Amino acid sequence: xxxxxxxxxxxxxxxxxxxxxxxxxxxxxxxxxxxxxxxxxxxxxxxxxxxxxxxxxxxxxxxxxxxxxxxxxxxxxxxxxxxxxxxxxxxxxxxxxxxxxxxxxxxxxxxxxxxxxxxxxxxxxxxxxxxxxxxxxxxxxxxxxxxxxxxxxxxxxxxxxxxxxxxxxxxxxxxxxxxxxxxxxxxxxxxxxxxxxxxxxxxxxxxxxxxxxxxxxxxxxxxxxxxxxxxxxxxxxxxxxxxxxxxxxxxxxxxxxxxxxxxxxxxxxxxxxxxxxxxxxxxxxxxxxxxxxxxxxxxxxxxxxxxxxxxxxxxxxxxxxxxxxxxxxxxxxxxxxxxxxxxxxxxxxxxxxxxxxxxxxxxxxxxxxxxxxxxxxxxxxxxxxxxxxxxxxxxxxxxxxxxxxxxxxxxxxxxxxxxxxxxxxxxxxxxxxxxxxxxxxxxxxxxxxxxxx
Amino acid sequence: xxxxxxxxxxxxxxxxxxxxxxxxxxxxxxxxxxxxxxxxxxxxxxxxxxxxxxxxxxxxxxxxxxxxxxxxxxxxxxxxxxxxxxxxxxxxxxxxxxxxxxxxxxxxxxxxxxxxxxxxxxxxxxxxxxxxxxxxxxxxxxxxxxxxxxxxxxxxxxxxxxxxxxxxxxxxxxxxxxxxxxxxxxxxxxxxxxxxxxxxxxxxxxxxxxxxxxxxxxxxxxxxxxxxxxxxxxxxxxxxxxxxxxxxxxxxxxxxxxxxxxxxxxxxxxxxxxxxxxxxxxxxxxxxxxxxxxxxxxxxxxxxxxxxxxxxxxxxxxxxxxxxxxxxxxxxxxxxxxxxxxxxxxxxxxxxxxxxxxxxxxxxxxxxxxxxxxxxxxxxxxxxxxxxxxxxxxxxxxxxxxxxxxxxxxxxxxxxxxxxxxxxxxxxxxxxxxxxxxxxxxxxxxxxxxxxxxxxxxxxxxxxxxxxxxxxxxxxxxxxxxxxx
Numbered sequence: 001x002x003x004x005x006x007x008x009x010x011x012x013x014x015x016x017x018x019x020x021x022x023x024x025x026x027x028x029x030x031x032x033x034x035x036x037x038x039x040x041x042x043x044x045x046x047x048x049x050x051x052x053x054x055x056x057x058x059x060x061x062x063x064x065x066x067x068x069x070x071x072x073x074x075x076x077x078x079x080x081x082x083x084x085x086x087x088x089x090x091x092x093x094x095x096x097x098x099x100x101x102x103x104x105x106x107x108x109x110x111x112x113x114x115x116x117x118x119x120x121x122x123x124x125x126x127x128x129x130x131x132x133x134x135x136x137x138x139x140x141x142x143x144x145x146x147x148x149x150x151x152x153x154x155x156x157x158x159x160x161x162x163x164x165x166x167x168x169x170x171x172x173x174x175x176x177x178x179x180x181x182x183x184x185x186x187x188x189x190x191x192x193x194x195x196x197x198x199x200x201x202x203x204x205x206x207x208x209x210x211x212x213x214x215x216x217x218x219x220x221x222x223x224x225x226x227x228x229x230x231x232x233x234x235x236x237x238x239x240x241x242x243x244x245x246x247x248x249x250x251x252x253x254x255x256x257x258x259x260x261x262x263x264x265x266x267x268x269x270x271x272x273x274x275x276x277x278x279x280x281x282x283x284x285x286x287x288x289x290x291x292x293x294x295x296x297x298x299x300x301x302x303x304x305x306x307x308x309x310x311x312x313x314x315x316x317x318x319x320x321x322x323x324x325x326x327x328x329x330x331x332x333x334x335x336x337x338x339x340x341x342x343x344x345x346x347x348x349x350x351x352x353x354x355x356x357x358x359x360x361x362x363x364x365x366x367x368x369x370x371x372x373x374x375x376x377x378x379x380x381x382x383x384x385x386x387x388x389x390x391x392x393x394x395x396x397x398x399x400x401x402x403x404x405x406x407x408x409x410x411x412x413x414x415x416x417x418x419x420x421x422x423x424x425x426x427x428x429x430x431x432x433x434x435x436x437x438x439x440x441x442x443x444x445x446x447x448x449x450x451x452x453x
Numbered sequence: 454x455x456x457x458x459x460x461x462x463x464x465x466x467x468x469x470x471x472x473x474x475x476x477x478x479x480x481x482x483x484x485x486x487x488x489x490x491x492x493x494x495x496x497x498x499x500x501x502x503x504x505x506x507x508x509x510x511x512x513x514x515x516x517x518x519x520x521x522x523x524x525x526x527x528x529x530x531x532x533x534x535x536x537x538x539x540x541x542x543x544x545x546x547x548x549x550x551x552x553x554x555x556x557x558x559x560x561x562x563x564x565x566x567x568x569x570x571x572x573x574x575x576x577x578x579x580x581x582x583x584x585x586x587x588x589x590x591x592x593x594x595x596x597x598x599x600x601x602x603x604x605x606x607x608x609x610x611x612x613x614x615x616x617x618x619x620x621x622x623x624x625x626x627x628x629x630x631x632x633x634x635x636x637x638x639x640x641x642x643x644x645x646x647x648x649x650x651x652x653x654x655x656x657x658x659x660x661x662x663x664x665x666x667x668x669x670x671x672x673x674x675x676x677x678x679x680x681x682x683x684x685x686x687x688x689x690x691x692x693x694x695x696x697x698x699x700x701x702x703x704x705x706x707x708x709x710x711x712x713x714x715x716x717x718x719x720x721x722x723x724x725x726x727x728x729x730x731x732x733x734x735x736x737x738x739x740x741x742x743x744x745x746x747x748x749x750x751x752x753x754x755x756x757x758x759x760x761x762x763x764x765x766x767x768x769x770x771x772x773x774x775x776x777x778x779x780x781x782x783x784x785x786x787x788x789x790x791x792x793x794x795x796x797x798x799x800x801x802x803x804x805x806x807x808x809x810x811x812x813x814x815x816x817x818x819x820x821x822x823x824x825x826x827x828x829x830x831x832x833x834x835x836x837x838x839x840x841x842x843x844x845x846x847x848x849x850x851x852x853x854x855x856x857x858x859x860x861x862x863x864x865x866x867x868x869x870x871x872x873x874x875x876x877x878x879x880x881x882x883x884x885x886x887x888x889x890x891x892x893x894x895x896x897x898x899x900x901x902x903x904x905x906x907x908x909x910x911x912x913x914x915x916x917x918x919x920x921x922x923x924x925x926x927x928x929x930x931x932x933x934x935x936x937x938x
Contacts, residue, residue, distance in 0.1 A: 097691050097800035098829075120697060142639065153639070155647050156616055163891075171888045177796040179828045180865035181602045181651050182872055182883055183910060184892045185615065188647025197643075209697030232557065236580070238671030240736055280740035334637040336558045367558075367637055403637045424642040426631045430898060431643050437894035450642040 001057050003036045006081070010039045013049045018042065018087070028082045030062055030448075031075040031412040038064075040084040044162070044170060044201055047083065051199070052168030054081055055443050061166075062445050063195040065106060065134030069127075069141040071330070071409025073194055074420045077447030083199060085136050091115055092202060093176070100159065100176055102204040105136025121207045124151035126316050128330075128370070128408070136200045142192030145316050146243035146273075149365055151208060154191045160204030161187045163197075166439045170201065178206050189434070195445040196453055197438040211275025214242060216308050217285050219292035219300040220267040224248065224341040226296035227268045231364045233291050234272060235337065239284045241365070243273040245315055248344050248360035251372070254324070255361075258314035260307060267298065270364075271311065318361050318372060325357060325375035328387055329410040331394070333369040335403035340364045343398060347371045350394050354386045355379040370408070388417035395422050421450040456496060459517060463499045463541075466509045471547070473498040482542050485527040485534040486589070487875060495536035498524075500544045504622065504630060504660040507543060511658070512628040514541055514904065521626075522906035523658040525566060525594030529601055530792070531873025533653045537908040543658060545596050551575055552661065559666045560619065560636050565596020565659050572664070581666040584611040587869070588777070596659050602651030604869030606702040606776075609827040610735075611667070613869070615650040622661035623649060626900040636663055648895065653871050654906040656899040670735035673701075674745055675763040677772045678752045679726040683707055683822075686728035687803040689755040690826045693732070694799065696751065698744050702733040703827030704776050707806075709834075710823045713782035720775040723759040730826065731776050779823040780834065787819065787836035791848045795859035796868040799829045805858060809833055812854045816847040830868035831859070857882065872910045881912060 001009075007021045020028075020038040028038050041047040054061050059080035064070065066086070085106030093102040096119040103112055109123070110131055116122055127133060127143030137143070139161075144153040151157065160174035173186035190200060221227040227246055234241060247255055247269040256263035263269055270292065274284045289300050303311050319327060335343050344360040347369075351358035357376045362369040373390075375381055391414070395405040399422065407420045424431065428451045435442075435453045447453075460474045473479060474497045483492040496519070501507045514521040520540035527534050536542050549566035556579045563572060569590040573582040585598055586605035593603065598614045599621070611617075620634030634646030649656055680686040686705055693700065706714070708727045714720050722729055732748060734741045745762065752760050763769035783790055797805045806822060809831075813820040819836040835851050837844040856866045856879055866872075866879050881889065892911055896903070907913075 095798060095800060097695060098798040099694065100798065142644075144639075152612075152616065155644060156612060165891075169887050171885070171891045173888070173891070175796070175865045175883070176863040177798055177829055177865055177868070179604060179608070179613065179796050179825070179830050179868040181604075181613075181869055182865050182867050182876070183880055183889070184895050185602065185647060185651045186891060186895065188615075188644045189895065191644060191647075193643055209699070212697065235559070236556075236668055238668065238737060240740075276737065276740045277743040279743055280737045283739045284737055332639075334639045336555075336560075336637060338557050368639065402635065404635075404639070404641050406641055421641040424640070426629065427633045427642060427645055429629070430625075430631060430633075430645060433898040434643060434895070437898045438891075 001059070007037050009053050010037060010050065013053065014039055014041050014046050028064060030070055030079055031415060033076050033079045035062070035079045035082045038082045038084055040087050042087045044164070047088070047164050047199065047201065048168040048170055050083060051164050051166060055167045055441065058441055058443060060443055060446050063136065063140065063199045065137030066108065066132050068129040068133045069137050069143055072141050073445070073448035074452065075412055075415050075447060076445065085134065088201065094119070096121060099207045099209070100178070100204060101207055102160070102176065102202055103135050104202045105134065105200045107135050109133050109135060109138060116207060117210070120210050122210050123205055124157065124208050126312070128316060128319065130316055135203060139191050139200050139203055140193065140195050146245050146312065146363055148363055149244050150240070150242040155188055157205050158187045158191055158203050159206055161190055162201040163190055164199045164201050166198065166441065166443050174204065176204050194449050196435060196449045197444065211242070213278045213281045214273055214275035214308070215281050215285050216271055216273045216303045216311060217288045217292070217300060218261070218303055219270045219289070219297035220263060221270065221297055222267065224268050224344060227270050228341040228364065230270055230292045230295040230297065232337065233295065234288060235365045237287070237291070239274065239287055240276070241272050242275045243271070243312070244363065244365040245271045246340065246362040246364035247271070247315070248348070250348070250357055251318065251359035251361050255311070255314045255318065259311040261303070261311070271315070315361060318359070324377055326381070327372065327374050328356060329373045329391060329414060330408040331371040331373065331391065331405060332408050333371065333398050333403055333405045335367045335369065335398060335401060337365055337367045339401050339403065340367060340369055343369050346397055347394055350390045354390045355382045356387070367403070384411065384413040385417055388414045392418045399423065424450050459513070460497055462513055463497060463510060466513070467499055467501050467506050471500040471502070482524070482536070485529045485532060487530045487532045487873065493535050493537045493539070495542040496539050498542045498544055500547050502547050504624065507624045507658055507660055508628050508630060510541065510543055511624055511626065515626065515628060515902070518904070520904045520907050523596065523600070523654045525597030525600070526568065526589070526592050528589040528593040529597060529873065530794070530870040531867070531875040533600065533871055533873035533906070533909055535874060537874055545594065548660065556581060556666070558636065560663060561666055562661060562663050563595055565594060565599070565662055567595050569593050569595055569598055576666060580669050582669060583664060584617050584667050585614040595662050595664070599650050599659055599662055600652065600654045601869070601871045604825070604830070606704055606825060609703055609825065610699050610701040615647060617665045618646055618650050618662060619665055620646055620663035621649055621659045623657040623659050625657045626902055626905045634663065653873060653910045655896060655910050657905060672738040672741045673733065673735045673769070674741050675769040675772050676732040676745070676748060677761040678730040678732065678757045679723045679759045680728045680730070680755065680757055681725060682727040683806050684803045685755045686730050687806070687826070689730060689751055689757070690802065691800060692751045692755065693748060694827070696747055698747060700732050700827060701735040702731065703825070704731040705729070705824055705826035706776065706779055707822040709819060709821035710779045710783065713786045713821070714775050714779060717782045717785055718775065718778055726758055731772060776823070783821050783834045783836065788838035788840065791835040791837065791852055793831065793833045793835060793852050793855050794867050794870040795831045795855055795864060797829045797831065797859050797862050797864040799827070801862040802826065802829060805831070805862060808858050809855060812851050812858070816851045818844070818847055818851055820851065828868070829864065853879070874909060877909065877912055
């Protein structure tokens with residue numbers, strides 16, 4: 001189908017003003033692949049019709065929330081159409097007494113929080129770039145942040161879902177109740193499937209009450225080892241934390257700068273939040289402070305109020321917090337909690353060898369390590385192939401230690417040289433089988449997922 | 454004879470002592486914890502010792518085109534472990550080893566036949582426990598908990614089984630061994646672990662389970678609040694949640710249960726109590742103290758007759774004794790009962806319970822209610838006497854009405870017992886033909902042959918006709934030896 005005919009067909013469904021073509025498409029390129037058209041359906045029926053039209057023409061479709069995580073995923077095999085979900089942006093239902101809410105995929109997380117806040121509730125997502133992230137994007141990429149320590153990830157929070165399938169069929173999974181074992185727990189299949197099985201239309205979440213008080217203790221350590229020991233001690237204690245973050249010395253500096261607290265050069269920072277009633281927060285923060293000192297912290301201080309907000313904002317938006325050196329790749333390693341510091345050290349060594357600096361921000365108690373590889377000041381910029389090799393080498397190390405490593409974002413040339421996802425083993429056959437069942441013509445985000453799915 | 458040949462082949466795989474084909478011995482396997490449906494006899498039961506033997510058995514079933522299903526302790530309540538199509542039951546009870554305990558990383562790797570409570574017992578000296586606590590936890594296997602995505606009173610705060618399962622090794626109907634998920638979080642690819650958990654043995658056989666372990670809380674406090682009526686108790690439930698407290702358990706019992714318990718165990722509920730709430734809090738001591746005060750105020754405001762706070766472990770056990778004995782107590786006041794399992798949004802509880810009462814009246818039955826109030830998970834016990842004409846049909850009709858009622862307020866027809874055989878004809882009330890088609894695709898991706906636990910979870914075609922199911926309570930249940938909730 002020609003671009004003109006395609007935009008004509010789409011305009012019939014959504015109206016001409018909701019279709020972009022030609023020059024405007026460049027802003028929606030995925031790994032330098034520019035789509036033929038962008039379409040913004042206004043409701044579920046329009047989205048369904050768009051998909052019906054696209055599948056009848058065997059067009060490849062990539063869903064788009066606000067593009068904050070579009071860097072995640074392999075280079076698309078083809079991309080004809082981007083389906084923008086920004087008009088599907090309502091809270092469909094919020095039942096404060098049931099602590100549940102049903103939200104359309106295109107709604108910004110920020111706006112969801114604003115509308116829940118008057119009820120003293122929130123949806124505990126704080127992934128990278130959360131200020132601009134949409135609900136659908138967070139679910140499709142299974143994005144998470146520091147709050148996962150206490151509240152888990154999308155798989156734990158989604159209780160119901162509505163999906164538009166490749167052929168336009170709309171189905172639901174789950175219900176509006178927190179406990180439900182009727183049929184397969186199909187919500188889990190769509191979370192993290194990166195638009196390869198269907199397009200998420202809306203989701204129902206279990207919500208949490210905002211804690212009465214939340215404080216953060218920051219402890220600074222001379223090296224990673226005692227910092228990791230402190231985290232392990234906290235993890236095995238009776239302290240209930242909402243967030244536990246370990247920042248490598250390279251990461252701690254820019255985060256401290258942005259949050260308005262100066263961390264001495266070379267120190268590793270551990271930030272731990274506790275949310276509860278005031279008495280319990282005070283008691284637990286005191287226990288954390290004592291424990292960190294015992295493990296060798298050189299300094300420690302309490303952060304609350306707006307300072308606390310800026311600290312966590314700087315942690316979650318680290319890529320914009322750090323301005324030194326050009327960003328080359330953002331990686332996410334999932335390792336055992338006992339391997340966090342070794343992973344950070346190993347990444348630093350490998351990055352240094354190719355002339356980069358590796359900053360690490362880690363949900364240490366969960367074993368999640370985000371690595372930001374940037375150019376080092378005064379060092380010649382490396383070639384992309386060496387970076388790809390460095391990533392591959394790090395992945396081998398992580399996999400050998402039982403973990404996994406994915407690329408969250410990198411230039412296409414790096415992605416072309418090293419697999420974004422890494423190995424998934426014998427499960428790949430099952431995943432391909434699922435893809436075949438749900439999208440037999442390979443129309444949904446082809447090439448972006450594991451094993452080229 | 455064909456069967457003899459197959460039995461011999463199975464014996465060659467697992468050893469003759471681990472194959473059961475004698476009809477008398479097979480009767481143990483003709484049903485599981487749920488006998489509301491017709492029983493069904495497997496052709497043969499085989500008890501493998503390891504993954505390789507499971508693979509060999511499954512491959513044999515493939516070659517002979519035999520249906521097969523996994524079975525743990527057989528405590529499931531929806532008939533998931535009944536060989537409705539005959540074939541081979543693969544009992545996993547011998548595969549009950551703990552393969553790895555990794556306290557520093559708070560993980561364990563176990564075999565599916567391990568009894569739930571045995572894992573907690575093995576790690577309690579390390580100050581950790583395995584959180585899922587279905588009522589059957591002293592008997593049910595972790596593999597069975599995975600298959601059913603088992604719940605329990607404490608999943609209100611800690612989540613159902615799926616929250617605690619990080620990875621699996623599964624044997625597919627093809628005989629392929631597929632590790633899914635892992636010891637680390639966020640494994641790349643589709644969340645097959647999440648999809649497999651709760652799949653009721655229809656996607657394959659889990660042969661290894663990687664679980665999350667939790668450290669014990671600093672403090673636990675158990676409270677018992679009594680009210681005149683269900684409405685006031687429900688209001689207290691809503692207020693507790695609205696205050697921002699997430700109790701580790703929040704359980705309610707109605708006047709029928711209270712009466713049955715008083716007659717049997719003499720718990721000492723206050724005179725005139727029409728509903729009691731069992732509330733458990735756990736966490737940091739200072740938090741529990743503050744929350745106890747808040748709950749006291751809420752109970753006062755909602756007109757509680759009495760609030761009892763357990764002073765020690767002994768009193769805590771006493772307060773739980775009533776709750777744990779509730780179903781068995783009902784067994785003493787009725788000839789038979791049909792245990793339902795449905796979920797409604799918490800705020801609809803007063804209305805839904807009034808409706809349940811109306812359903813009881815319409816069908817001239819007593820329906821007793823004991824349930825996980827915090828997450829809206831109802832367990833109506835529909836009392837009947839099958840010797841009296843029409844009561845059995847009335848009980849089944851009332852069960853169906855309750856399921857429809859749950860759906861009408863946006864809930865679910867099962868919160869923790871599963872679809873199994875019991876509700877296979879009711880799942881089309883909850884999901885459209887297209888919704889079910891998506892589930893069928895999942896099944897097809899794992900098992901194109903549909904030989905893995907056929908006749909469970911999904912109706913075989915797009916038709917959604919309701920068939921009459923006959924109900925018979927289990928012997929042990931009638932005798933008050935086992936309980937269901």
